[in-house]
Amino acid sequence: xxxxxxxxxxxxxxxxxxxxxxxxxxxxxxxxxxxxxxxxxxxxxxxxxxxxxxxxxxxxxxxxxxxxxxxxxxxxxxxxxxxxxxxxxxxxxxxxxxxxxxxxxxxxxxxxxxxxxxxxxxxxxxxxxxxxxxxxxxxxxxxxxxxxxxxxxxxxxxxxxxxxxxxxxxxxxxxxxxxxxxxxxxxxxxxxxxxxxxxxxxxxxxxxxxxxxxxxxxxx
Numbered sequence: 001x002x003x004x005x006x007x008x009x010x011x012x013x014x015x016x017x018x019x020x021x022x023x024x025x026x027x028x029x030x031x032x033x034x035x036x037x038x039x040x041x042x043x044x045x046x047x048x049x050x051x052x053x054x055x056x057x058x059x060x061x062x063x064x065x066x067x068x069x070x071x072x073x074x075x076x077x078x079x080x081x082x083x084x085x086x087x088x089x090x091x092x093x094x095x096x097x098x099x100x101x102x103x104x105x106x107x108x109x110x111x112x113x114x115x116x117x118x119x120x121x122x123x124x125x126x127x128x129x130x131x132x133x134x135x136x137x138x139x140x141x142x143x144x145x146x147x148x149x150x151x152x153x154x155x156x157x158x159x160x161x162x163x164x165x166x167x168x169x170x171x172x173x174x175x176x177x178x179x180x181x182x183x184x185x186x187x188x189x190x191x192x193x194x195x196x197x198x199x200x201x202x203x204x205x206x207x208x209x210x211x212x213x214x215x216x217x218x219x220x
Contacts, residue, residue, distance in 0.1 A: 014086060015072055021090045022065045028097040029057050053104045056190075057097070063197045064093065064126050067160065071133045074144055082136075089129045092122050113176045116186055120171040123190075127164030131157050163196040 032054075068089070077086050099119040106112050134157040137144050145153065166189055169175070175186040 014077055014083065015069075018068065018072065018086070018090060021094055022061065022068075025061055025093050025097050026058065029054055029061070029100070032097070032101045050104070053100075057100045059194065060123060061093070061096065063194075064123075064130065067130050067197075068133075071130065071137065075133050075136055076144075082133075085129060085132065089126060092126045092129075096122050096126075113173070116176060116184075117171040117173070120167045120186065120190070124164045124167030124171070127160050127167065131161035131164055134160055159196050159199055163193050166193050166196065 076082060099115055099122055102115045103112060103119055134153050138150055138153040138157055140150055170186045170189040175189060176184050178185040180188060
């Protein structure tokens with residue numbers, strides 16, 4: 001008796017769902033900003049802190065979204081394994097605003113310590129999944145991209161995994177207990193994750209321009 005083929009979900013449907021979840025995560029952050037500032041006495045310091053927190057969270061989600069969208073059009077996310085990993089990524093994206101909102105609104109040091117660790121694990125796992133997706137493109141045997149772009153995606157993979165590891169390491173309790181200028185070392189490590197994202201982008205540009213120059217020289 002022949003097996004009935006399992007129905008597949010088209011790439012466009014998966015990408016539409018992903019865009020919806022990323023959009024909702026960003027919208028929740030904006031709504032929480034409005035709610036939190038409306039409940040304040042509108043002191044400048046409180047407003048600046050609230051906006052800075054929203055901006056940080058916005059950059060985290062936008063970096064993940066921009067990286068994800070650049071990969072989703074190439075990585076075969078329709079396969080069973082990749083689809084499940086993709087759903088895990090979307091789950092992490094969906095709960096990220098929940099952790100962040102508790103973190104910036106809690107007045108309890110113990111709750112802030114625990115939730116900040118959960119937040120670090122959440123964002124760290126997001127980046128590890130993106131690193132896994134990027135790794136799939138960097139495997140030459142899969143032939144998902146041209147050989148000229150393999151090195152580009154390997155460099156991007158390394159920076160992305162490094163960013164994920166940085167967040168995971170920051171979840172260790174000692175990084176909350178140590179403060180520099182009144183700021184927990186855990187949060188400082190989060191801030192240092194942005195240069196890793198930017199270096200990953202610049203490495204792509206550099207690798208692309210270098211490969212183009214090599215191709216031109218070969219043609220001549």
